[in-house]
Amino acid sequence: MEIQQQSIWDNMPKLQLQISYSQDKLSTANNSVVEAQEVSSLNCTPVMRDRKQNKLYKYLSGYLTLKQLLVHQILGFTLIWSIYGAAYYTFNTSNSYSILKHTFSLLGSWDSDCNPKGWYWFSAGMCLSFFVEVPIVMYIYQRLKLVNGKLAKWNASFWMVGVSAQFLVGCCPSTNSILFGKVKFEDMHNVLAAITFICLLIGAPLNGALVGYDRRSSCEKIGKKNLFDHRLTDTCMAVVLLSMTVSVSICVLGQIIDMLGITSVSSPVWEFSLWENVIIFTYLYLIWFPFTLPNRCDESDNVVSFQ
Numbered sequence: 001m002e003i004q005q006q007s008i009w010d011n012m013p014k015l016q017l018q019i020s021y022s023q024d025k026l027s028t029a030n031n032s033v034v035e036a037q038e039v040s041s042l043n044c045t046p047v048m049r050d051r052k053q054n055k056l057y058k059y060l061s062g063y064l065t066l067k068q069l070l071v072h073q074i075l076g077f078t079l080i081w082s083i084y085g086a087a088y089y090t091f092n093t094s095n096s097y098s099i100l101k102h103t104f105s106l107l108g109s110w111d112s113d114c115n116p117k118g119w120y121w122f123s124a125g126m127c128l129s130f131f132v133e134v135p136i137v138m139y140i141y142q143r144l145k146l147v148n149g150k151l152a153k154w155n156a157s158f159w160m161v162g163v164s165a166q167f168l169v170g171c172c173p174s175t176n177s178i179l180f181g182k183v184k185f186e187d188m189h190n191v192l193a194a195i196t197f198i199c200l201l202i203g204a205p206l207n208g209a210l211v212g213y214d215r216r217s218s219c220e221k222i223g224k225k226n227l228f229d230h231r232l233t234d235t236c237m238a239v240v241l242l243s244m245t246v247s248v249s250i251c252v253l254g255q256i257i258d259m260l261g262i263t264s265v266s267s268p269v270w271e272f273s274l275w276e277n278v279i280i281f282t283y284l285y286l287i288w289f290p291f292t293l294p295n296r297c298d299e300s301d302n303v304v305s306f307q
Contacts, residue, residue: 061142062136062137062140063142064139069139079128080129081125084121084122084125087108090115103174107121108121108173109175111176114175123173127170129163137286140156141155143294144207155207161199162203165192165193165199204285
């Protein structure tokens with residue numbers, strides 16, 4: 001018994017040394033974790049800690065003042081249509097571009113009878129449109145969600161899919177060249193263009209529905225004011241919806257006439273290219289519509305500042 005007790009007392013310094021060594025290792029590991037967390041925090045601070053303080057994030061999210069939106073639109077759309085103008089200027093002179101016989105996309109075709117010299121201008125304009133239109137779409141969303149959050153979110157989703165497809169349209173010119181396998185660039189281009197048009201044809205009426213919802217909700221509660229000036233919004237939506245309805249109807253009738261082979265009513269009025277261009281110019285109501293909305297949103301204190 002005495003021998004066992006003596007053995008324990010003899011080994012005690014070794015045990016204390018091992019415990020001390022383990023504590024030192026644990027302390028070192030904890031310090032390493034803390035240092036790693038601090039480094040990670042420093043590296044992620046600009047984006048992850050508080051995204052809403054990032055000016056680019058707020059800009060793309062539509063937190064703009066009316067003046068900032070106006071400057072954005074003037075600069076953005078002036079640049080875009082200057083680029084499209086360059087594509088028009090370089091179009092094949094022996095087959096001059098006309099909205100009565102050419103679709104808008106042919107400005108970006110490198111086929112010999114279209115725009116082999118300046119097709120890339122069209123692609124550049126389409127891709128740039130994405131970055132110009134995203135802040136506008138989100139600006140509209142930040143205001144319309146005051147009326148109905150869920151419907152405004154669906155509306156913004158359709159618009160975002162549309163402008164994203166528009167970006168990809170610029171990456172896939174309307175040309176007979178092979179993209180992969182038996183698929184031509186033109187085939188992919190047409191699919192993406194169709195997605196863009198469908199989203200436009202859904203998104204614009206949804207804007208109108210939210211405007212109508214604002215009018216109805218204000219009528220249900222006596223003394224509640226409209227968020228919008230309906231003299232402007234109603235006029236804007238009426239022009240857009242009428243133009244879209246007429247354009248789509250005539251496009252469909254024109255295709256039916258072609259399928260039936262009826263030549264007695266042949267006229268440029270029935271040409272798909274004409275009304276496709278009308279629908280595209282209807283798209284420009286994005287310039288007007290935001291200015292009919294209230295110059296505030298539910299997070300107006302987070303409007304981006306460039307000071």
